[in-house]
Amino acid sequence: MSTRRGRCCVAGCNNPYNSLYLLPKSEPVKTKWINFVFEENVPSTLPKFVYVCSNHFTLDSFLNRAQYKAGFAKKLLLKDAAVPTVRDPAAHPEDSTSEQSQTRDVACQTDAKPLTKSAGTQLSMKTCHVRYRSSGVLRTDTFSDTDSLSPAAGLIFNTSTHIKWPSKRPRVELEEEDDEETLMDTSSVAAPEEQDYTFDPAETDTTLTETADMSAQASCSIHKTRKYIIYENCIMELFEVCPVCRRSCSVRSQSIGTFIRVEQLCKNCQYSRRWSSQPVLGSTPAGNLHISAAVYLCGASFCTFEKICSTMNLQLFKYDTFRRHSRLYVEPAIVHKWTHWQNETLDRLSERERVIVGGDMRADSPGHSAKFGSYTLMDLQTNSVVDIQLVQSNEVGGSCHMEKEGLERSLALLEARGVTLECIVTDRHPQIQKYLRERNINQFYDVGHIEKGITRKLENISKMKGCAKLRKWQRSIKNHIYWTASSSATGPERVAKWRSILNHVRNVHTHEDPHFPACLHPLKGSRDRNKWLVAGTQAFYKLEKVMTNTRILKDITKLSPHHQTSSLESFHSVILRFAPKNVVFPFLGLLCRLYLAALHYNENAGRAQATSSTGHPLFKVNFPKASKGQCTIKQVKTRPTFKYLDDLQDLIFEHVLVDPAPYMDAVLKIPTPPDLCAEYERPGEEEVISTLVSRFNHQLVGHQHICPDHLETHGEPSSPHRLESRHVPDGTGNPSASSRSARNL
Incomplete structure (x- = not known):
């Protein structure tokens, strides 16, 4: 059945704006059409073309009624077995195009239960209300989900007004009010004067492309809906011409970050509609919040993402908006997710009798000037992170005390949850050794730390004069260290195995020296005698001094035979993806990124x-x-896999965004130490600016006199340095130096 130009053959139907349909080819259906059109006076010879308009079909007779009402189709398509039954309809599916003055509000396709169905917008009129004066009378077509599909039910008509463009720029009452808004001037596109005013837009032969899963996309959550990049000129092409009278229209747009709203007004027939690119959740455009969540949860840098968007001229919100989204929605969701996962893990550990954990600290910068230290406790039997404690240096009086404080907090948490430890595997930190010895906790040392220290010493020795031969033995000595640790021997027997390497490098297999036990492997003949070390030489003396060191011999007996902390080192490399060391974060921001790294590691470790x-x-x-x-x-x-990202997004959009209060309360309970600069007195801005001097001519900035030679600044004596006084807020109101670096992520 095709749509043609002509008039409806049903008596009394004179509406020229309806879609017309020819008689179907199916004989049974065709007979019903003829009986309806001509009633009892069926002529013996039918006209060449018999038309029936859409006015005489019920609403359930069309295939694409929803797409047509939403503005995505320009003609109604009949079902194959559709039969006209409405003789005098009170309303029909094309009332929205039969009037010469109308308003369309394009509804969001992702709304779960919209109050009204209307063509066009993804925002409600109330959410993006523009303050303007209006005059005249306008009719708006809306219908609810409970409207009957029978022709008697019809559609609900409301009264409204014609839009009169305001003299001032309208303002969108959204969350990003501090962002720079982009508003296009009202524009009109010239249209030919010889337009056919009786043109029916439903008669245009345009086919709507529908995907098989369109209904599934419309019913899924907002953050799970597929998204696309749309160019501005492609959007404006849809609003240049009025779909009713085909005249040019006035179009204005307004954008906030990734959100854009377009308003169209036809001055000829007063047709108007409003379209928005995103749904609004409360007062926040969904796309803006989704980008903030995606950047944060993936551990990406907002500064880098901003450069990418700027390079391709992709509209994006400001950094302050990203920080606000992170503080209100993303970080509370991360804390809740990690706390829930940790509670389940601790409950399982409390039921086990044999729990072996490993602990190690990671500083945010090398050396003894670290600001933060994160201590990680890992279950070595399941290779999963159990607890992370973030310690700031000013909490414990210096960075050298952060590792002990982190271990104390982690063990206190395990003890409070009823977890009984069999042993703990750590490095050879002296403070950790003393603390665990006083707590009567069985401690083992990681073999990798001892091997790394010995290998580094032997590498330096092999560079000395007369010790180059030792370089060939480094791999054998390294394997000997792991072989000694993995043996079941303990105490003096393990020490004897350790010292046997000295006879191995000399190719000695007898007990000629009581201080050095015989090598345990069978004798191997070799023609090259130069590869063996000789007792009394410089190379053998240096090797003997390293392998028989008093502390080494004492620690050999406590090497862990099975579980090592290599998994902790792997986890520390994962942290670098979420919190790189060249970026300074605020306390809560770094803690949340550590939680993200732990969630990622626990999901993919096995x-x-x-x-x-x-x-x-x-x-x-x-x-x-x-x-x-x-x-x-x-x-x-x-x-x-990244299932934890899906869980976090579901938590943000379906729970935190709905009721953020309980999630924010959990974040506020986290003790946050003051900034390092809080203990110092902050000077006035003018005082700091007055000390800003040039490195070349020693002139004070803003002054004309020369700085005296005896004047010293905060740098080295007689070497003035330029001081920086610019501060960027970090989202919490603290203009610290760390907040400037935190802007990078």
């Missing part, structure tokens, strides 16, 4: 080894820089 298409396991050959050309083999793991 990935299986990847296999090829034939089922063979995959490996990867690496050449680490520290190995000096020696290759290592590693397993290729399956691709990581």
Whole structure:
């Protein structure tokens, strides 16, 4: 059935704006159409063209009525078995185009239960209300979800007014009021004067492309809806011409970040509509909030993302808006997610009898000038992060005390939750050794830390004169360290195995020296006698001094035989993706990023080894820089998953955004230490500016006199330095130096 130009053949129907349909080809349906059109006076010879307009069909007779009402289709399509039954309709599906003055509000396709169905906008009129005066009378077509589909029910008509453009720029009452708004001037596109005023937009042969899962997309959550990049000129093409009279229209747009709203007004027929690119959640455009959440949750840098958007001229909100979204919605969701996961983990650990954990600290900068130290406690049996404690240096009197404080907090948490430890594996930090010894907690040392220290010393010794031969033995000595740690021997027997390496490098297999036990492997003959070390030489003396060090021999007995802290080192490398060391974060921001790193690690730590298409396991050959050309083999793991990101987004958009109060209360309970600069007296701005001097001519900025030679600034004596006085707020109202660096993420 196609739509043609002509008139409806039903008696009494003179509406020229309706879609017309020819008689169907199916004979049974065609007979019903003829009986309806001509009633009892069916002529013997039918006219060449018999038309029936859409006015005489019920609402459920059309295939694309919802798309047509939403403005996405220009003609109504009939079902194959549709039969006209409405003789004198009170309303019909095309009332929205039959009037010469009308308003369309394009409804959001992602609204779960919209109060009204209307063509066009993703925002309600109340949310994006523009203050303007109006005059005249306008009719708006709306219908609710409970409207009957029968022709008797019809549509609900409301009265409204014609839009008169305001003299001042309208203001959108949204959250980003401090953002710079972009408002386009009212523009009109010239249209030909010889337009057909009786043109029916429903008769245009335009096919609406529909995806198979359109209904599924409309019913899913807002943050799960697919999104696209739309160019501005492509949007404006949709509003240049009035869909009713085909005349040019006045169009104005307003944007806030990634959100844009377009208003169209036809001065000829007073047709108007409003379209918005995003739904609004409360007072926040959904797209703006989704970008803030995605950047934060992925551990990306907002500064980098801002540069990307600026390069491609993609509209984006300001950094202050990103910080507000993070503080109000994203960070409370992260804290809640981590707390919920940690409580479940601690409940499982409290039911186990044998719990072995590993602990280590990561500082936010190298050396002894670290501001933050994060202590991680990991369950080595399941390879999962159990607890993370963030310590600021001014809480404990210096960065060298942060590791002990972090361990104390973690052990106190485990004790409060009823977790009984069998042992803990750590490095050889002296404060940790003393604290655990006083608490009567069984402690083992990580083999990797001892191996790394010994290897570094032997590397330096091999560079000395007469010790180059020792370089060839470094790999054997490294393997000997791990072999000693993995043996079941304890006490003096383990020490004896440790000292046997000295006989190995001399190729001695007898007990000729009671201080050094015999090498345990069988004798191997070699023609090259130069590769063995000789007792009394400089190389052997240096090696003996390192391997028989008093502290080394004492710590050998406490090497962990099974579980090591290498998993903690892997977790620290994951932290670098979420909180790099070259960026300074505020306390709460760094803590949330540590939680994100832990959630990511716990979800992907147990990935299986990847296999090829034939089922063979995959490996990867690496050449680490520290190995000096020696290759290592590693397993290729399956691709990581990011289910925790989906859970966090569901939590943000479905719970935190609805009622943020309980989630914010949990964040406020986190003790936040004051900034490092809080203990110093902040000078006045004019005083600091007065000390700002040039490095070249020693002139004070803003003054004309020369700085005397004896005048000293806060730098070295007689070497004036330029001081920086610019501060950027970090979202909490504290203009600190760290907040300037925190803007990078």
